[in-house]
Amino acid sequence: MASTKISEIADSIMGPFATLMLKQAHFPPPEDFPLKVLDNACGPGTVTLRILSSLSSHDKAKLELSCADISELMIGSLSQKIESGSWKNVKAFVADAMDTKLPSSSFTHIFFNFVPFILPLPLVGLRECHRMLAVGGTLAFTGWKSNGWADEFREALDHDPDLPPFPSNAQIMQMMSQEEVPTRWDNEDTVKTYCKKVGFTDVEVCVEVNETRWQNVGVVETMLPWTFGLVMNKFWTKQEIERWQDRGSEAIMKYFKEKYGTGEVTWSWKALVVTAQKSPLLQSGLAS
Numbered sequence: 001m002a003s004t005k006i007s008e009i010a011d012s013i014m015g016p017f018a019t020l021m022l023k024q025a026h027f028p029p030p031e032d033f034p035l036k037v038l039d040n041a042c043g044p045g046t047v048t049l050r051i052l053s054s055l056s057s058h059d060k061a062k063l064e065l066s067c068a069d070i071s072e073l074m075i076g077s078l079s080q081k082i083e084s085g086s087w088k089n090v091k092a093f094v095a096d097a098m099d100t101k102l103p104s105s106s107f108t109h110i111f112f113n114f115v116p117f118i119l120p121l122p123l124v125g126l127r128e129c130h131r132m133l134a135v136g137g138t139l140a141f142t143g144w145k146s147n148g149w150a151d152e153f154r155e156a157l158d159h160d161p162d163l164p165p166f167p168s169n170a171q172i173m174q175m176m177s178q179e180e181v182p183t184r185w186d187n188e189d190t191v192k193t194y195c196k197k198v199g200f201t202d203v204e205v206c207v208e209v210n211e212t213r214w215q216n217v218g219v220v221e222t223m224l225p226w227t228f229g230l231v232m233n234k235f236w237t238k239q240e241i242e243r244w245q246d247r248g249s250e251a252i253m254k255y256f257k258e259k260y261g262t263g264e265v266t267w268s269w270k271a272l273v274v275t276a277q278k279s280p281l282l283q284s285g286l287a288s
């Protein structure tokens with residue numbers, strides 16, 4: 001299982017929530033509805049793939065799908081998929097979700113799967129979605145309430161008291177924030193408040209759970225740069241990383257090998273799935 005590609009692992013973690021997000025957004029809409037869609041901070045195209053597989057050929061013919069991400073690597077890999085799949089009316093380009101330069105009031109749907117909370121200024125990204133949505137359009141996004149690995153990693157590192165501390169779950173959720181007072185995207189009430197604050201109406205926030213099951217601990221090792229690596233870079237000093245990185249990784253792998261042996265690794269992921277509308281009545285005034 002150590003050879004499982006990170007893109008497949010990412011899809012098995014975020015994909016089921018993308019499917020639930022599309023469902024909660026009532027996507028695809030009825031057949032006579034226009035489809036000008038933005039997969040915002042699209043990554044490898046987790047949502048795009050599900051959009052395409054959910055549409056009839058009639059709907060695909062009228063679809064205009066834009067996929068935007070700040071990472072050239074992501075856009076490069078998605079552009080290859082678009083080309084090799086001969087996907088019609090789908091384009092991928094680099095854009096910053098906090099300032100996309102895309103036209104105002106132009107999209108019927110914006111999907112933002114596992115994004116606002118990873119932006120330096122999440123509310124700026126949310127407000128940008130409101131600006132780009134057509135009146136009557138739908139925004140749908142997701143964010144973690146709890147992730148699969150943090151509690152077990154903390155427990156693993158607690159066994160070695162010399163190691164620098166591992167952050168709390170709340171600190172991990174807010175680790176990308178550059179806000180003076182970090183906003184909270186793992187709480188139903190605060191997320192609802194933020195959506196209303198930037199002008200959205202009919203905000204619906206649901207808590208959904210998904211369990212991933214992997215054949216063995218190899219997957220934990222594959223994911224270390226995106227889990228432990230990310231946390232170290234945010235919370236440990238350069239000297240601490242140099243000194244303790246290997247010992248930390250060893251402590252984590254030892255813990256998992258002792259706990260799961262050669263058996264399956266099961267992780268539970270809890271996410272908020274959010275849908276909101278740009279209402280005709282409130283489009284001006286509240287959103288500024």
Ligand SMILES: C[S@@+](CC[C@H](N)C(=O)[O-])C[C@H]1O[C@@H](n2cnc3c(N)ncnc32)[C@H](O)[C@@H]1O
Nearest residue numbers: 014041042043046069070071095096097113114
């Ligand atoms: C957790 S991944 C989610 C990707 C995708 N939505 C999915 O469902 O697989 C976050 C993505 O946001 C992108 N990203 C981070 N900061 C961004 C920004 N300021 N503007 C646009 N994309 C950004 C990253 O490059 C990455 O692809």
